[in-house]
Amino acid sequence: MNISQKNKDNFFNLVDSLKKCRRADLSDVSKSKDVIEKLYVDPLDNDLILKSISKLNTTILTGRRGTGKSTIIARLQHDIRKSKDRLSLYIDVKSIFEQSKAFSYSAENYADHFSAQDLNKYLIYKSFLKEIISEIKLELKTNTLKFYLAKITDYFGPDKTAFEEELNRIFDDIEKFEYMDVEVLKQKKVLSNEENKNSVNQKVTANVSVDASGPKGGFNAEYGTSNSDASSLNEEFSEVLLKCFNPILIMRNIRELLKKIGINHVFICLDDFSEIDYDAMKIFVDVIIGPLNNLSDEFFKFKIAAYPDRIYLGDIDPQKIEQIRLDFYELYQAKTITDVHAQAQGSIKKLIEKRTQFFCKQTPDEFFDTTKTTLDDYYKALFDITSCVPRNVGWILWYANQQSIAKDKKITLNDLSIAAEKHFIDTVRPYFSQNQFMREPFDMKLEKYHLHQLLERFVNTAKINKRDILVSDSKVFAKDKTKPPTSHFYINKKLEDVLKPLEMQFFITKYNEQKDQDSSELMSFFSFNYGLCVSEDIHYGRGSDRKYVIQRRFNNTKSLQGYLADAKHIACNNHQCKATHDYEMLPMIEMFDMLCPKCKTGTCSVEHANVDVELADEKILLSEFDMQFINSLKVDSPQYPSGLAQELDCTYQKVGKRAARLKDMGFLQAQEMTINKALGKRNYYSLTDEAVTTYFEQ
Template sequence: MKFYLAKISKVFGHNRNSFNEELDKIFESINSRTYEDILIIKEKQMFSAKSQDITQAQKCGFASGVGISSSDVSLKASSSGDFSETVQSGEEIKEKFSEILLQFFDPKSILTQIKNLLSKIGIKYVFICLDDFSEIDKDAMEIFVDTIIAPLNNWSDGYFRFKIAAYPSRIYFGDIDPSKIDQIKLDYYDLYLSNHVRDIEQEATLNISRLLTSRFNYFLDKDPASFFDLSKNDISDYYKVLFDTTSNVPRNVGWILWYANQSSVSKGSLITLKDLELAAEKYYTDSLEVFFSQNKYMKESFDEKLEKYHLNELLNQIIKMSKKNKTEIPSLNSKVFESEKSRPVTSHFYVKKEMEKLLNTLELNFFITKYNEQKDKDGKLIVFFFLNYGLCKKEDINFGRGTDRKYIVQRRFDYSDAIKECIDAAKKIRCNACGSSYSMDKLNILELYHMLCPECRKGVCEIIHVEVELPTVKQEIQLMEFDLKLLNALRIDEPQFASLLAQDLDCHYQKVTKRAQFLETEHSLLMRKKETLYREYGERTYYYLTDKARNIYFSKFAPQSIEAD
């Protein structure tokens, strides 16, 4: 941080020396050892000698003699015990107090000094951008918010402002008041609905047009239309298919065009609608489907693997229902289906509003996309989704929602019961005290009461997964999820150097370099070559997959690979 603040000072002329002096004073105060009375966390545990139940609470007290480490700015903790005992009604109750001692620095004071210094040179706000915040573990997220983000946000009076990218429902606010921050949803349905757009799909398609026009003009100095075959189709047809295949996600747009380029522009021909459709299927099988197919190779807990297994079963149930509708619709006499009988479109479906959260993870990983919600005939809210376009191509499901506006609201596209049945077979809600079980459709009600068991009114209800026998592999070939993504990125496009891989994996190139070295030296899954493949990049260290990696992890993509050791 000191390095970047010092760089700022270069633009302020004669004030630079005084700026540097004040900056040095701030960091000298951080490194100096000081002693203050600080708040100490005490954990109280109640032990019942009769029932063996344990109840935890917290008490707070004050202690002194805690200082700052002079070597680094960090939080450190140690603990000690303090005990007391009481007896009530013949039952022995023991209270155990655990004291957590913290070595700390005072961030409020430091922030105030930095704020005052920056204000003197005309800086009105400091923006801190955090990308992919939801990727970190829940425990790490809570610690980071409680110790860094919340203090910065709450103590600086809006001077330090955060811009945080996170997935819906995967962010922890801590002491931050959600009502006092702007939450901008980027999923196209929520984004355009919040702006009172009537035709959400049309607006999202126009956004594809604006996105491609600006990017093509900037990077290629050409109009997008010059890359598409317009002999049979208008450019608007291509934008519509791009919307269908990508759900308006810019990263997905880039991937679809990259795959389409491999079979068209790179071979001297223009992109056709067929190229986009095949690209969608290729992107699905290469990058999305591996979320499930590579599950057995993930170095994860059994519960995490089990959750993915049941999630895959849920997706398969939705696919099964869509295929069933495709088979049955041609034999129906309803006028609503009349124009669709020759080619029934069955990619779209709906569920009851209270079941929406059960599909969040599938939507998060682009297997399905929410596109609308409305009231049914009974006045109850229903939510509409569609299956991934590439998945539909792979499973031979016709994509679309019918020419008749009443088509998609027919009862056969209500998958609520089928999804509920699948979820109930995979998950249960159970009280950790009395053992009472509840179906998953009671989750919303239980959450209103903080998961308190309605039967015993003492225990807390927890979601448990029904255990099944999962396919297993040897522990020595199990890898972290990031490592598998790195290997898969090379399988899709090989060779690549660290910076290019970092763009694909949305991380810093140093992380790629570190993990690539591990995969090479510890597992012999990668090999490096220093070479000049492209003039514009010069000499670089390129990474290649080994035959061992292809055979173990990607045998279905490369069946000709030899057996791994």
């Protein structure tokens, strides 16, 4: 068959729009200001997610990468801009945190107050908060002048300068106290010196009180220091920075100014909140988010995009916020797993239909081969492959497009299967396969190593189950004996936290909770990544019999417990105690703030068993971002900086900086060319042969 070039180009634009990370708008898709409204597909019927996040409360959107958090925030902002008394501010938290690492503060003013390492952290956090406040100022000025200019001129007169000057004055007052922290630290040092005089007696007491079980009291007998030093240091950072930036002053003055022009509520949208380090997150919440949220009389409300289980609330009352979970199992909770899957497949159907109509002015059957397969079969396959993650839908269709539409053929189920394997190999598997090339702390490498071993245990079990079912006489397996699916498994729910890193990286996905075959324990059910199954020759599915997946052979709890016994333990940091505890005691120890159950004074932490982890030469180690950079070019090359930035979820300026470093290392080449006439002549990046040989030919 022949597919017109226009349809080929339009379909490519469709899948390209889905697979890229688009942050605050979709301006590169269309110049229409209503494009987000035309393309938005709410995960729930009747736009329930949009309606929920539009309420006057602080809301947290949680989900893995690509689940649509940024798109929902963009849609919310679009609606707020049409309101008469609300204002939205967009803060790209990750980008601001990255910029803050190149701080301009002089270390001389603080040298007597912190160690060199702690001082570097403190100044990064201070710079981060300063940049956040600067961004709030910029967003306030831009959005008020753009959407409330008429009201500004009504109140301040035809010259908007008076309004700008008052806004500038608020933030100028903050800058006057920028070095207030130096004075606060000097005072705190005097206080701490007084405390240190008394601490000598406490240290002696601690040393005298040692018995067979270890030292008594809250001090380490050997060093005379509190076991909660790290936590106390972060609390001190927050206390000092609160006085430095005075968020209460910011809040009162901004609220007073904005109410003059009719603004009664400000929604501050925080994107990529979980991408910053946890200590920075805590300080950000304690110094800025908490005070503005709790003390503003409902004036400031936050809309936060975060990863599951990586959010800190501080003093914010969890009863007064709403958390919306976007991963399909938690989003579509229903009485039966069939209902959950049906709702998820319906969401994919709406997504593809709307995009096809917008970009191609066609229906999906123009691009999917429906001679032997229904469109619903394709939606089910896309659900199985992508776990209902919109960005992954885009990637799968992008790969499938190369095998089909681009070659004058409609997409088939086989094309989707091939695409799933390619996406897994190119995007998911590198988390483990490129571990040796990553410049990161050794304990992170060690954790990845052990997680990889655990995943391989589960994969090997699936292969054994496949062979055993082929010769089994059980009636449960009778209908599937020729091609037995073994892609699904379950574990005791109490241990599911161990698997969260694997789920976060899309190696597995949780899809259900129910009692096991013996109805004694609640179990968490997972499925392997579809592309992993294709790569490992594991048949994907839950079986024909509804009791298929609850058979004991799919219970991986003992395998997981064996992994924990080999790979992880809990160790006490008290040098007099040095006790180790089984990992399964973690929930109990966490209840007592990680206090050692043996010595009652030491603080416990989870440690990984040491093994020999393969490491590449220091000269070719790359940061996580640089590794993602070259992986993106390996998949799709050449690319221009702003397009690559959308793939990598960052600014084009960061792409330019990292490209310069990779060029210096001999791994990147740039060339001016015209690939798309609409884009004109641009600078395009591609990998050198040396990069391909070094990182991909193993």
